[in-house]
Amino acid sequence: NAGVTQTPKFRILKIGQSMTLQCTQDMNHNYMYWYRQDPGMGLKLIYYSVGAGITDKGEVPNGYNVSRSTTEDFPLRLELAAPSQTSVYFCASSYGDLTETQYFGPGTRLLVL
Amino acid sequence: TQLLEQSPQFLSIQEGENLTVYCNSSSVFSSLQWYRQEPGEGPVLLVTVVTGGEVKKLKRLTFQFGDARKDSSLHITAAQPGDTGLYLCAGGNAPRRAGNNRKLIWGLGTSLAVNP
Numbered sequence: 618n619a620g621v622t623q624t625p626k627f628r629i630l631k632i633g634q635s636m637t638l639q640c641t642q643d644m645n646h647n648y649m650y651w652y653r654q655d656p657g658m659g660l661k662l663i664y665y666s667v668g669a670g671i672t673d674k675g676e677v678p679n680g681y682n683v684s685r686s687t688t689e690d691f692p693l694r695l696e697l698a699a700p701s702q703t704s705v706y707f708c709a710s711s712y713g714d715l716t717e718t719q720y721f722g723p724g725t726r727l728l729v730l
Numbered sequence: 731t732q733l734l735e736q737s738p739q740f741l742s743i744q745e746g747e748n749l750t751v752y753c754n755s756s757s758v759f760s761s762l763q764w765y766r767q768e769p770g771e772g773p774v775l776l777v778t779v780v781t782g783g784e785v786k787k788l789k790r791l792t793f794q795f796g797d798a799r800k801d802s803s804l805h806i807t808a809a810q811p812g813d814t815g816l817y818l819c820a821g822g823n824a825p826r827r828a829g830n831n832r833k834l835i836w837g838l839g840t841s842l843a844v845n846p
Contacts, residue, residue: 621772657838658838659836660773660818675833707772707773709772714833718763718775718778719763719765719773719820719834721771721772721774723770723771724770724771724772
């Protein structure tokens with residue numbers, strides 16, 4: 618099993634550009650999450666999904682969109698990149714919630730200039 | 731708002747020393763997880779505790795969940811350079827109520843450096 622994979626690993630965007638961060642898991646997990654991690658600021662939940670076709674906002678959803686058309690994939694869309702979105706983005710998945718292990722991908726480092 | 735405070739924020743020790751890091755809150759959590767994150771990688775789960783007063787051991791790591799389920803500690807015995815990383819705690823919010831979204835609350839982490 619590959620676990621949780623994310624692409625790309627690193628990307629530089631200009632202000633106003635758009636991009637999609639890809640996330641795929643092969644563990645047949647129901648729950649999937651997108652976090653951003655800024656230096657010294659811990660993990661902030663952007664969006665999460667409890668199953669295909671179901672998504673919900675986390676703590677910091679503004680400027681982002683998600684979709685969950687399949688169990689495996691949970692892409693994160695940035696429509697109009699802003700310098701405040703410079704961060705490291707982690708996708709994670711779990712079989713259930715709260716007491717279940719969250720498995721993280723290796724992260725995507727995004728720089729918006 | 732539920733918050734998890736981790737202390738210390740940074741810790742630099744010599745190989746072989748013992749250390750304890752803390753995860754504290756004024757709120758009750760139904761469960762608490764500890765993760766370790768190495769540079770350039772995602773967090774990896776170390777342990778989940780769910781019962782007040784619970785103690786779990788993972789080789790040289792000892793985890794304790796407070797009796798009131800508001801705090802937790804991680805003790806490392808004879809630290810090694812391989813223990814270097816960011817230690818994150820994450821709490822599951824209180825039992826399900828109407829309108830209560832069940833999500834993990836994350837602390838900011840303790841950055842540990844173990845020097846050879």
